[in-house]
Amino acid sequence: MAGESQNWVLMVTAQTPTNIAVIKYWGKRDETLILPVNDSISVTLDPSHLCTTTTVAVSPSFQKDRMWLNGKEIALSGGRFQSCLRELRKRACDVEDKKKGIKISKEDWSKLHLHIASYNNFPTAAGLASSAAGLACLVYSIGKLMNVKEDESQLSAIARQGSGSACRSLFGGFVKWIMGKEEDGSDSLAVQLADEKHWDDLVIIIAVVSSRQKETSSTSGMRESVETSLLLQHRAKEIVPKRILQMEEAIRNRDFASFSRLTCTDSNQFHAVCLDTWPPIFYMNDTSHRIISIIEKWNRSEESPQVAYTFDAGPNAVLIARNRQTAALLLQRLLYYFPPTSGDLDSYIIGDKSITKDAGINGIQDVEALPPPPEIKDNIPSQKFKGDVNYFICTRPGRGPVLLSDESQALLNSENGLPK
Numbered sequence: 245m246a247g248e249s250q251n252w253v254l255m256v257t258a259q260t261p262t263n264i265a266v267i268k269y270w271g272k273r274d275e276t277l278i279l280p281v282n283d284s285i286s287v288t289l290d291p292s293h294l295c296t297t298t299t300v301a302v303s304p305s306f307q308k309d310r311m312w313l314n315g316k317e318i319a320l321s322g323g324r325f326q327s328c329l330r331e332l333r334k335r336a337c338d339v340e341d342k343k344k345g346i347k348i349s350k351e352d353w354s355k356l357h358l359h360i361a362s363y364n365n366f367p368t369a370a371g372l373a374s375s376a377a378g379l380a381c382l383v384y385s386i387g388k389l390m391n392v393k394e395d396e397s398q399l400s401a402i403a404r405q406g407s408g409s410a411c412r413s414l415f416g417g418f419v420k421w422i423m424g425k426e427e428d429g430s431d432s433l434a435v436q437l438a439d440e441k442h443w444d445d446l447v448i449i450i451a452v453v454s455s456r457q458k459e460t461s462s463t464s465g466m467r468e469s470v471e472t473s474l475l476l477q478h479r480a481k482e483i484v485p486k487r488i489l490q491m492e493e494a495i496r497n498r499d500f501a502s503f504s505r506l507t508c509t510d511s512n513q514f515h516a517v518c519l520d521t522w523p524p525i526f527y528m529n530d531t532s533h534r535i536i537s538i539i540e541k542w543n544r545s546e547e548s549p550q551v552a553y554t555f556d557a558g559p560n561a562v563l564i565a566r567n568r569q570t571a572a573l574l575l576q577r578l579l580y581y582f583p584p585t586s587g588d589l590d591s592y593i594i595g596d597k598s599i600t601k602d603a604g605i606n607g608i609q610d611v612e613a614l615p616p617p618p619e620i621k622d623n624i625p626s627q628k629f630k631g632d633v634n635y636f637i638c639t640r641p642g643r644g645p646v647l648l649s650d651e652s653q654a655l656l657n658s659e660n661g662l663p664k
């Protein structure tokens with residue numbers, strides 16, 4: 245290891261998106277390597293609205309590996325973090341920073357310690373897939389720091405060992421996680437089906453539904469489903485392989501009718517598997533069901549589907565509108581049924597606020613003046629559900645991980661490698 249003194253700090257900062265599955269991953273065939281029972285497909289969400297930023301630093305002065313998440317130190321002792329660190333160290337290569345006069349040889353990495361600081365620009369552990377963006381960012385940034393030569397797909401197989409869904413966050417656009425066949429998991433990795441520009445009409449609105457912390461984590465929920473649900477076995481063997489092919493075709497042809505049908509039925513089947521688990525698991529709540537029925541009613545009243553819905557292991561609805569015009573109509577419906585409890589629209593609709601303008605909403609008075617959606621039959625009085633949605637995030641399909649070269653965006657101090 246060459247360097248004038250032992251006080252140098254070398255660091256890298258990266259930003260990684262989160263993703264939402266449209267064909268769900270639910271069930272592992274290997275718990276430690278995190279190998280799934282079926283392929284899955286996701287849409288990467290625009291990191292301008294939902295992303296993780298991670299800085300990793302290395303210095304001979306660091307005494308041990310340390311990590312800070314959203315400003316608080318967390319333990320890195322968990323098996324999943326350790327698997328990722330071990331796999332990355334195995335693949336580390338020589339690194340030279342001529343400007344700083346630092347040279348790290350391949351062999352040095354096993355003796356050097358890391359400091360990692362990460363920040364999610366959205367709530368952590370709130371059903372918005374922070375673990376997917378977080379673990380993908382950890383692997384991507386350390387991979388860059390250690391000059392790991394593997395491509396994104398091979399890195400995805402490492403991120404997979406941090407959290408299954410994280411492997412799909414190594415790419416932008418539309419991503420498939422191939423389940424693979426090998427026992428060592430070497431062929432269980434993510435590939436990009438199409439980038440985010442391929443289908444840039446799509447607009448995504450997430451309804452963050454008020455709820456208590458979920459009772460069953462994805463990890464334990466899917467373990468229980470594998471052990472007890474016969475529907476899961478049937479789904480993995482018979483249903484998903486066909487759906488994957490149909491979904492790939494729908495994405496290739498930008499066929500919204502097919503994309504929407506597959507997305508909704510796959511989400512519904514995943515929640516049916518949860519219900520088929522013993523004891524049953526409930527992730528959706530009354531508000532989630534209400535949102536499904538609003539969308540179903542609207543889609544049925546039109547000639548072709550306007551919006552797709554999908555729900556992960558929690559009550560939040562992820563709604564995918566076929567284009568901006570539809571997204572504006574969707575937002576009007578959502579605000580009609582779920583008006584904010586306060587007049588503060590700015591914090592009620594976050595992300596791409598231009599959709600709010602397109603919907604003709606400039607203030608709370610416009611929300612109050614919204615007419616009932618035309619698909620409601622006149623004889624059924626329409627009810628409103630103020631307070632049942634915490635807030636909405638307007639976003640779209642987005643790009644994959646990037647390095648941030650501007651040092652001012654680093655989360656660690658370049659002098660001592662501690663959080664800024």
Ligand SMILES: Nc1ncnc2c1ncn2[C@@H]1O[C@H](COP(=O)(O)OP(=O)(O)OP(=O)(O)O)[C@@H](O)[C@H]1O
Nearest residue numbers: 296362363368369370371372373374375376378379
């Ligand atoms: N930026 C990050 N860097 C590293 N690890 C993270 C990061 N963000 C979250 N995690 C890990 O993910 C855990 C949260 O995962 P959890 O599955 O409970 O919630 P979620 O991913 O936000 O929600 P869900 O899985 O329901 O969509 C955290 O406790 C932490 O271990």
Ligand SMILES: C[C@@](O)(CCOP(=O)(O)OP(=O)(O)O)CC(=O)O
Nearest residue numbers: 265268269407408409462463556557
């Ligand atoms: C419902 C899901 O979001 C499940 C995600 O599960 P995780 O990736 O969080 O589980 P672990 O691999 O145990 O970390 C569906 C999906 O993202 O495909």
